[in-house]
Amino acid sequence: MTAPILEAAGVTMVFGGLTALKDVSFTLRDGEIIGLIGPNGAGKTTLFNCLTGLYAPSRGAVALRGTRLACDPARVTAAGVARTFQNIRLFPGMTATENVLVGRHVRMTQGPLSSLLHGPRFRRSEAEAAERAEKLLAFVGLTRFADELARNLPYGDQRRLEIARALATEPSVLLLDEPTAGMNAQETQSTRQLILAIRDLGVSVVVIEHDTKFIFTLCDRVLVLVQGELLVAGTPDEVRGDPRVVEAYLGAPPEEIEAQIHRSEV
Amino acid sequence: MTTVQSPVPASAAPVSGRARGAGARGAAWLRVAGGLLAVLGALLPWATFVLNEGPYPEKATLQFFVAPLGLTGFRLHLALLGLAAILVSVRAVRGRARIVRALGWGIVATSLVNGLYITVEGGGLGAITASGGSAAFGAVVALIGGAFAAAGAVGGGIEPLPVREWRMPWWAEWLLLLVLFGLLLLVVSAVLTSGGQGGVVNPYAGAVFLSFLAAAGGAFAALHASGLLTWLAAVAERHRVFSIVVLLVMALLLPLTGAGTEYWMTVAANIGVYAATAIGLNIVVGLAGLLDLGYVAFLGIGAFVAANLSGAAASEIGIRLPFPLVMIISAVVAGLFGAVVGSPTLRVRGDYLAIVTLAFGEIFVRSAQNNIGGLTGGANAIPNIPQVSAFGTAFNESIAIGAVTLPAGVLYYVLIVLLVAVVMLVFGNLKNSRLGRAWIAIREDEDAARAMGIRTGPIKILAFLIGATLAGLAGAFFAHKTAVVAYDSFRFLESVTLLAAVILGGMGTIPGAVFGASILFVLPEKLREFADYRLLLFGLALVVIMRFRPQGIIPDRHRRTELAPVTAQDPPPAKGAEA
């Protein structure tokens, strides 16, 4: 058996006196969709930041296919881990196409000189990048917004654009931080289809979500993070029935948990 | 979350159909009356007295304008604007209200400039009304006409900007662009020469120039309001290469127009130096979003390097290299300094970066002032830098081709036009490349850019390096053109001026930087007669422009300035710090 595609080993993150992550270890296998759930402030986003090199973990390490990842977002992305952000971080003053083209940055070879002279090789690489951007926008269903500024896109579409931009880096692992936050039922449904389609492209996915029903019906495995600690990991059925999870979620049964969370989000 | 549709004010006061019809008709009459008054005002006398100094009051007191076709006759402008307002008002033109509003404001501005000037010169309101047995109500009538037209336009309701999508065969569009750019050349020449060649020749040059600017501004705004300007820009964009070539040719033809004098060649060369430098700065500020307050130092470094390699007697090095080589060396040295200055700034952002660059600019000026290293001549400067020459002709001589004599300095003018063209090409090509997109991404959101795999450190240094290289190139030209390089040409004020050129023209665009640099040079030249008030007027102009067009006169298609107000569209910051 080959090394798991992504492996976190004993990741600990301390901010001053606050331990946001305590000894978190997990593995992501090829073609898997993992859900990451937990109450507000549990450390989910912090874990993503540690995985992508935005934060240097106080202890522990992250490895992609057995190779340890550097603590530099640019290099992590080049290695094949892409992400979206909980609070959308598009380039608001660039068009949808340009946002995706920025995602192509790590996969394009254009030196400064070639950028300056616009020779035939430059034009070929630009044409290829433009074609890919077009395909990716079509893939996430944003073709009609190709020339629209990112900041003018409807909220749900901004989230999709972030996914397209992340996919443009040709990742083998995609980390999605609350991809359906603020979406209605229909948009959420199409996001589910999108995530499944991404998995079918051969990309392994980790999804953070508060919508537990969404997670339990989408993911192959679910991780529950509570106060920085990995409380439970297992299949949706195992996690759903685990008493510790129920307790962590305010001692309510799953249906109520969801209602609770929805209320607290408003 | 994004475009919050402002609901149509359904609850606005219900207006009956008849009342609305009456209101619209009233507004239409107001527009026509405004146009008529403007024409009438143009034909009435304007001043109750004659100044014995020159043409301005002479024109103003005549019953009709002196030169009916003179482009600079303000009464002709008013008559034309008024006629246009009448014509547009009575015909079903798309964007009518917007057009008339623009024309109305143009009339108001033009009559205000002239009326105010005559009032001040004549010592009071009597100068433009009645005194000493003569009456002159031209200014008042025209002013009221303009106000009527604008009010009528606004009262009738302002419709959205019309979009025109006419298409013609390619040759017709080429012809159109050719005529258009030809006209542009004439307008530029007219703006430069309006009111004569400068303060010495014509004491009223400043007022005439301002008046011309007001009228031309009104006409341009009207063109824009009709959707024609946007359409023309789209046509030019369709034939991009053709347009660029024609524009370049037109720029090279300027010496053949009325502006082809030694004086304007010198001003144009200065504009070119600053335009090239501003485009370089535009890479750093406009594209990469790095506020640089000491940028003029790179122009200075280029100039001092060139001065030292030019064989000037005052230079310590005392070698003379050919000019093209000098240019390259100056550019490279300035670029290296750019990279060196850029590296320590990587760890600072925003305001702190601005302070660091400001400090660098000061270090440069002080070092040059104290002649550190013996390369700057200190307070004595480096004078007597030899002229550039080719084929036995020094670039500051006038040249004769057949019957045509071109003014002195024309060769420098040609050189700087080509230099600016090259700098524009560099900027345009870089902007539309992987590197340019990386710069813009850093400007938009540095953390997200890093998360997309952009190695922000080297890319930012590259912005500093390339920007400084372009400034160094301009510096080498500057040294030879002005023949003397002194430290006090590169002070903080110059950096601010450059920044103003970039912001004024429009960040991140090429025409913006050139236009900004032109305004910043032409305005002070033209306003010389206002002496003490010159800087005040200049500052006022800047404030007015930034108030009404914060994105700059020629804004980037999708420019987001830090000056733009934060809108509800921006996603609210999440609770947990994410980056």
Ligand SMILES: Nc1ncnc2c1ncn2[C@@H]1O[C@H](COP(=O)(O)OP(=O)(O)OP(=O)(O)O)[C@@H](O)[C@H]1O
């Ligand atoms: N840069 C930082 N400095 C200090 N504390 C931080 C930082 N980033 C996160 N934290 C803290 O770490 C804890 C975990 O935050 P995190 O954003 O990871 O939670 P989360 O599980 O994503 O929550 P949510 O569901 O609200 O998004 C919080 O207490 C947060 O305040």
Ligand SMILES: [Mg+2]
């Ligand atoms: Mg979070």
